[in-house]
Amino acid sequence: MTTTxxxxxxxxxxxxxxxxxxxxxxxxxxxxxxxxxxxxxxMKRNPKVDRSLVEDVICGVVSPLREQGANIARFAAxxxxxxxxxxxxxxxxxCGSGQQAIHFxxxxxxxxxxDIVIGCGVEMMSIVPMxxxxxxxxxxxxxGFNFKVLHQGVSSEMIAEKYNLTRDEIDKFSGRSHExxxxxxxxxxxxDQIIPVKLEDGKxxxxxxGIRVPVDYKKMATLKTPFKPNGKISAANASQISDGASAxxxxxxxxxxxxxxxxxxxxxxxxxxxSDPEYMLLGPIPAxxxxxxxxxxxxxxxxxxxxxxxxxxxxxxxxxxxNIDLSKINPNxxxxxxxxxLGATGCILMTKxxxxxxxxxxxxxxxxxxxxxxxxxxxxxxNCSYKxxxxx
Numbered sequence: 001m002t003t004t005x006x007x008x009x010x011x012x013x014x015x016x017x018x019x020x021x022x023x024x025x026x027x028x029x030x031x032x033x034x035x036x037x038x039x040x041x042x043m044k045r046n047p048k049v050d051r052s053l054v055e056d057v058i059c060g061v062v063s064p065l066r067e068q069g070a071n072i073a074r075f076a077a078x079x080x081x082x083x084x085x086x087x088x089x090x091x092x093x094x095c096g097s098g099q100q101a102i103h104f105x106x107x108x109x110x111x112x113x114x115d116i117v118i119g120c121g122v123e124m125m126s127i128v129p130m131x132x133x134x135x136x137x138x139x140x141x142x143x144g145f146n147f148k149v150l151h152q153g154v155s156s157e158m159i160a161e162k163y164n165l166t167r168d169e170i171d172k173f174s175g176r177s178h179e180x181x182x183x184x185x186x187x188x189x190x191x192d193q194i195i196p197v198k199l200e201d202g203k204x205x206x207x208x209x210g211i212r213v214p215v216d217y218k219k220m221a222t223l224k225t226p227f228k229p230n231g232k233i234s235a236a237n238a239s240q241i242s243d244g245a246s247a248x249x250x251x252x253x254x255x256x257x258x259x260x261x262x263x264x265x266x267x268x269x270x271x272x273x274x275s276d277p278e279y280m281l282l283g284p285i286p287a288x289x290x291x292x293x294x295x296x297x298x299x300x301x302x303x304x305x306x307x308x309x310x311x312x313x314x315x316x317x318x319x320x321x322x323n324i325d326l327s328k329i330n331p332n333x334x335x336x337x338x339x340x341x342l343g344a345t346g347c348i349l350m351t352k353x354x355x356x357x358x359x360x361x362x363x364x365x366x367x368x369x370x371x372x373x374x375x376x377x378x379x380x381x382x383n384c385s386y387k388x389x390x391x392x
Contacts, residue, residue: 008263012351020125020241035122036079055114057088060097060121062342096377098346103270120247121344153227156311174237175215181333208338237312242339246347268380283376284368291378303362308369309334357383
């Protein structure tokens with residue numbers, strides 16, 4: 001049963017995630033083409049939604065310049081065959097950009113201003129490198145703050161120390177991510193959410209490229225820790241540099257009913273917070289608390305958590321602070337395994353979360369993402385196809 005002023009996820013798709021280097025599986029594709037392909041495929045899966053009814057395309061992009069600039073959302077919408085009346089806008093809330101695109105779309109619908117919005121994200125880190133729009137190497141830019149302007153890797157080391165995390169437990173969590181993601185692929189869990197990408201040479205990319213099994217824990221333990229001598233954070237327990245895109249179709253309850261659509265999930269609540277800019281990656285803690293408070297739910301009522309694996313220490317610190325059951329966290333692996341195409345990851349995690357709720361017949365899920373220099377986003381959704389299991 002739908003309610004007219006509620007916001008529903010009618011569908012969500014993602015591309016496979018490629019390694020964000022010149023030899024990555026998606027490198028030959030331009031960001032505009034990858035995003036327009038994703039939008040087109042989303043709409044082709046939902047023929048009951050006429051493209052002219054889409055009232056905005058909101059796209060997260062973390063390095064919004066060159067091939068990813070010029071309001072890529074508008075160009076991608078037009079290239080995807082959207083009518084000229086469909087507008088588009090890109091935004092940058094750093095790693096939370098894709099999730100923020102969903103939030104802005106949801107809020108527009110909730111307010112009554114719109115009925116159908118696409119929240120999406122794209123990032124081709126092999127084409128537009130991370131940090132291309134930064135000025136952190138400019139002394140004039142970083143002076144005058146009452147806090148240290150730090151690299152995220154330094155913050156992740158600080159978090160490891162704050163929560164007394166060992167290198168071994170950090171590496172084991174990272175290995176878990178690869179093992180769970182590999183098992184999900186083996187079981188076909190990603191098949192319905194990934195839209196295969198056909199390259200010019202005819203090759204079809206349909207799997208996330210970064211997953212590595214079996215995990216070599218001995219080799220993992222020998223990797224250098226670039227952010228601190230004899231530290232705990234290495235390339236193996238941090239998210240991968242990646243290419244990818246994703247899109248989420250948001251529809252009001254009124255239009256769901258009018259068009260005869262079958263919603264997949266309901267947006268329960270959306271939150272964003274600011275947090276300590278030095279311990280910048282701990283934002284998911286207050287964001288999770290705020291989302292739970294606004295929804296009226298407890299953490300024990302949340303069946304599934306998707307927290308972005310920017311660094312393993314971020315997830316483990318959040319888990320320890322909030323006492324979250326590990327079995328509920330990223331059950332199909334995360335960004336350490338499949339990668340983190342910055343602006344797209346928020347929509348990718350949402351797509352994974354919607355599909356896993358349906359597959360496992362769970363009711364509520366919460367997604368949260370840390371953001372550089374002290375912010376975080378959080379979203380709670382409800383599975384529209386959930387069927388309570390009768391207790392004998």
